[in-house]
Amino acid sequence: MTSKSFSLSPRRSFGETLRKEAWWIYPLFVFLGLGAFVVYSTWAAFQAEHYRFGPYLSPFYSPELLGSEHAWFGAKPAWIPDWLPFSPAFLILWAPAGFRLTCYYYRGAYYKAFWADPPSCAVGEPRSSYRGERKFPLILQNVHRYFLYLALVFLIFLLHDVWEALWFVNPSTGGTEFGIGVGTIILAANVFFLGGYTLGCHSLRHLIGGSVDEISKFKLRWDGYRCVTCLNNRHMVWAWCSLFVVGFSDVYVRLCSMGIWTDWRIL
Amino acid sequence: MKTARFKLWRGERGEGDFVEYETKITEGMVVLDAVLQIQAEQANDLACRWNCKAGKCGSCSAEVNGMPKLMCMTRLNSLPMDKPVTVEPMRAFPSIRDLATDVSWNYGVKEKIRPFAPREPDAEDGTWRMSQKDVDRVQEFRKCIECFLCQDVCHVLRDHHMHEDFIGPRFLVYAAALEMHPLDTDDRLKDLKDDSNIGLCNITKCCTKVCPEHITITDNAIIPLKERVVDEFYDPVKKFLKLFRRK
Ligand code: SF4
Ligand code: SF4
Ligand code: FES
Ligand code: FES
Numbered sequence: 001m002t003s004k005s006f007s008l009s010p011r012r013s014f015g016e017t018l019r020k021e022a023w024w025i026y027p028l029f030v031f032l033g034l035g036a037f038v039v040y041s042t043w044a045a046f047q048a049e050h051y052r053f054g055p056y057l058s059p060f061y062s063p064e065l066l067g068s069e070h071a072w073f074g075a076k077p078a079w080i081p082d083w084l085p086f087s088p089a090f091l092i093l094w095a096p097a098g099f100r101l102t103c104y105y106y107r108g109a110y111y112k113a114f115w116a117d118p119p120s121c122a123v124g125e126p127r128s129s130y131r132g133e134r135k136f137p138l139i140l141q142n143v144h145r146y147f148l149y150l151a152l153v154f155l156i157f158l159l160h161d162v163w164e165a166l167w168f169v170n171p172s173t174g175g176t177e178f179g180i181g182v183g184t185i186i187l188a189a190n191v192f193f194l195g196g197y198t199l200g201c202h203s204l205r206h207l208i209g210g211s212v213d214e215i216s217k218f219k220l221r222w223d224g225y226r227c228v229t230c231l232n233n234r235h236m237v238w239a240w241c242s243l244f245v246v247g248f249s250d251v252y253v254r255l256c257s258m259g260i261w262t263d264w265r266i267l
Numbered sequence: 268m269k270t271a272r273f274k275l276w277r278g279e280r281g282e283g284d285f286v287e288y289e290t291k292i293t294e295g296m297v298v299l300d301a302v303l304q305i306q307a308e309q310a311n312d313l314a315c316r317w318n319c320k321a322g323k324c325g326s327c328s329a330e331v332n333g334m335p336k337l338m339c340m341t342r343l344n345s346l347p348m349d350k351p352v353t354v355e356p357m358r359a360f361p362s363i364r365d366l367a368t369d370v371s372w373n374y375g376v377k378e379k380i381r382p383f384a385p386r387e388p389d390a391e392d393g394t395w396r397m398s399q400k401d402v403d404r405v406q407e408f409r410k411c412i413e414c415f416l417c418q419d420v421c422h423v424l425r426d427h428h429m430h431e432d433f434i435g436p437r438f439l440v441y442a443a444a445l446e447m448h449p450l451d452t453d454d455r456l457k458d459l460k461d462d463s464n465i466g467l468c469n470i471t472k473c474c475t476k477v478c479p480e481h482i483t484i485t486d487n488a489i490i491p492l493k494e495r496v497v498d499e500f501y502d503p504v505k506k507f508l509k510l511f512r513r514k
Contacts, residue, residue, distance in 0.1 A: 006369065232486065
């Protein structure tokens, strides 16, 4: 690179700025929002109970690979010692967590809110050293596209959960019947927002058309690129809405299962 | 007519301080108007660059109330006037005098980026054919007026002073305009990874926030380039598939 043979004004100290507006509101909101989600989802993952209610399955526990009698591969295997904390959520939650952790939007947001690098635009930083995403460990963020592939598969599982949430057991006959409960709508909203977030991913945008210079030669890819771009323009909004709804879906199923909330049947 | 207070940075080669001025302001005035009025009436030796007064030449870049802005496009009624308005030179470049900075480092950076390398002309008369869809994507990048406000706000340059390692958002936009161009044949990805150090950008989007041309720098230029660099250097599956394609 071009050599720097000049001197600059000294670095501003941490938090120092001439900005007059409340620049700290946005990073504070991100800190509280993401912090609350991480604390709640970790707590919820450790519970290993109250994640099913009627036909509903909490998205934190979907797909359930091992655990209850509904799990794909049956109950928790005997060889897992009892002293080891186990929850069906541990087996799967790393995938959506990794997807969000490596998401371009969240990265920019948490570097500011949790690492103050920078705390906000044109505001002094706490550290003078900087490695960026060029070296270990943050170079690993480049794995994002692989988490995207997993997230797309998860989207199908969650869609299947919505389908399952349409079939309720009739207590008088013991058979299943079609129905829609508030929980069904919440799980469907979760897929809607998660879909808007996942399908607006920057890596998907690249995969579908961003990597091609002469995209006009590929009609389908061009159409796909436009759709992904349209969602990508509001990626931040989708990211927050989907985060809130996925958290709320777990709260809803949990509280219904604990008997604190009643699930209203609409149909 | 109202009176407003301004704190202008006065000094030379980084040595100096803010000096407070009071001046009359009228409706519709921008920061540059006030600065030029102070220059005309109270501080004839104040150094300040400007040319077009229309947000198109990119010379009046400065930091107004701590944020990089074009002075000619910042209306006074968009600022809180109960406190003095601070105007200082861009901090990511060396100070020359008062509000003027030396931005010549940028010109050196630009020279090092591989230039446009179009394919052979499509027609015998030496012209090319391009689809509107393909040029639409890079069109946005051509709006850049080289005000260098994005360079100024970028913490890699501003706070970490990594001018030797990082080309900054302006030139990532420039590289994107060339790299994504439908006619271009050159490959700048290795340069972007190793010399321009695109990995130093941590996508915190301050560049996008300050761009007076509203270029979506991070989402449309930097992230797509980062993804191309991943394709080429960090994606094992892509690398594996490429082995077969070459054969
Ligand atoms: S997004 Fe990247 S280039 Fe833009 S200001 Fe932030 S670190 Fe600098
Ligand atoms: S990209 Fe925008 S902010 Fe950066 S130099 Fe160009 S016009 Fe100025
Ligand atoms: S960039 Fe946000 S999900 Fe991929
Ligand atoms: S004077 Fe030309 S951009 Fe401000």
